[in-house]
Amino acid sequence: MNKINYQVCATCIHFAISKTESGMLYRCSRLGFETKPAYSFRCWQPKEHVVRLMKKRGGSNNE
Template sequence: MKKNRFHCCATCVHFAVVKSTNIGYICTRLQYETKPDYVFNCWDPRSAVQKLIKKEDKERG
């Protein structure tokens, strides 16, 4: 997979914020606690992020 500046948990469709006494983050696909800046190979970008990636790729030529 080509690395890009958007590749992190916070931009993934499976990323969720869990609010209780503290704010936490979870991967709903894997059911693991995560952090917004973590990077995994199972990354599936949100549609808005996919559009930004395509736009940047187009601008680079």
């Protein structure tokens, strides 16, 4: 598997979720703006469990 299968905001260390009165708010803490879990940006840095899964399945975060 390659990183494109994982490279979405929801798997990034900068992805932050907060619950508001109007619903869930998804933000990129690094970029400072609202995002969605399926979006992808070049600044993606995978969470540790995603790195382990990528290595287990034969990929890496350096591809």
